[in-house]
Amino acid sequence: MSRPSRISRRAILRGVGATIALPWMEAMAPAAGLGGPSGAAPVAPKRMAFFYVPNGVHMQDWKPKDEGAGYNLPWILEPLASVKDDLLVLSGLEQHNGQALGDGPGDHARSLSSFLTGAHPYKTDGANIKVGISVDQMAAVHIGGRTRLPSLELGIERGGQSGNCDSGYSCAYSSNISWRSATTPMAKEVNPRFVFDRLFSGRGKTGTAAERQKRELYERSILDYVLEDAQSLRGRIGLNDRRKMDEYLTSVREIEQRIAKAETPVQLDGGVARPSGVPKDYAEHVRLMFELIALAFQTDTTRICTFMFANEGSSRPYPFLDVPEGHHDLSHHGGDAKKHAKIRKINRFHIEEFGRLLTRLKSIREGDQSVLDNSMIVYGSGIGDGDRHNHDDLPVLFAGKGGGSIKTGRHVVYKPEPLNNLYLSMLDKMGVPCDRIGDSTGKLGKLDG
Secondary structure, eight states: OOOOOOOOTTOEEEETTEEEEOOOOGGGSOOBTTTBSTTOOOOOOOEEEEEEOSSOOOGGGTSOSSOBTTOOOOGGGGGGGGGGGGEEEEEEEEOGGGSOTTSOSOHHHHHHHHHTTOOOOOOOSSSOOOOOOOHHHHHHHHHGGGSSSSOEEEESOOOOSSSEEETTEEHHHHHOSOEEETTEEOOOBOOHHHHHHHHHTSOOTTSOHHHHHHHHHTTOOHHHHHHHHHHHHHTTSOHHHHHHHHHHHHHHHHHHHHHHHHTOOEEOGGGOEEOOOSOSSHHHHHHHHHHHHHHHHHTTSOSEEEEESSOTTOOOEEGGGTEEEEHHHHHSOTTOHHHHHHHHHHHHHHHHHHHHHHHHHHHSEETTEETTTTEEEEEEOSOSSTTTTOOSSOOEEEESOTTTTSOOSEEEEEEEEEHHHHHHHHHHHTTOOOSOOTTOOSOOSSTTO
């Protein structure tokens, strides 16, 4: 029997009008004398991602009572029990530039636009928006060229890019977490189909629509187009890699089917069909996006991602949680116990979905490590308590070990310290030169124990 051949970490499956990147496999380890000892695993890439929830959280059920490794997860964070050892709960971090600083009302717009930029937005509802470059785009400038997609910006709600959305602040501030420059936001994609196409066929919504329509006409999967290349590769890799490739391609196909199901046309009166576009079910929408993020990281299609559960100030109801009221209205709870109970339900639901993603990333192996081990993932909000609109002691989670440079499994409490210090540390671990973000005072301590 012939020995499995070595393949490049950049290997892809090709077909007519379609390409699919491959996950890490044993056959990608360098051969003896070719960059490392025989059988040695290649150095896995580090990833960074940022997940944002609007309107703050119910801090009483968020912040652990004890510090260090012996802390207990509060009620909202309980769904993260299986990945607790991969987490840091970070308390005491603040975003000074989310405050009014003389600009009056508009905390929602400021909380989102400053969250990753560390900058104070210029108050305008016109075209002269200005805030700052966000940490994800700082990284994309330096390492984005190493992957097919420099970064990936995703969300659930589109939101406007102009007009007044919050007390004289442009809607762009409430709808965008990622900023390529001080005046240029990176609009997020909310349609799973378009994200799928960008990841696996390289077309996206502005690409070759005719090719996608042809495939849909014949009800063919994108996998059909790379089948021949996949079969050829199977003959050149070992048994473990065949199993891993089969599992990966199966997951791609399952997502493709879920997207197709979500896009099933809705029949209107008079026999006119209207495509639904994105899943009607909010939870399924989030889960699809998270599966796509996992696959994007698994295949090293990108190493940088942002995701927004909703726009800042969102009044989305959550009827499937028995919460028919809008999230934003509830966040102005005024101490009402019934509103508190509903807010914590929303918060816990978001954490449940986030935990599902972390578990997925932990299950994807890269040699002796996992994709989660090699990631740095921030989850949080630019507002602490939704009623107070405070920007200090923010709810912030950190997941992943950054390739082994971070000691997780702890609740770390800081005396008031800029959130931007965390970002400086993350950029440093990604190999991105940066001296300052917003009001940062230096790299964040205690991350390595």
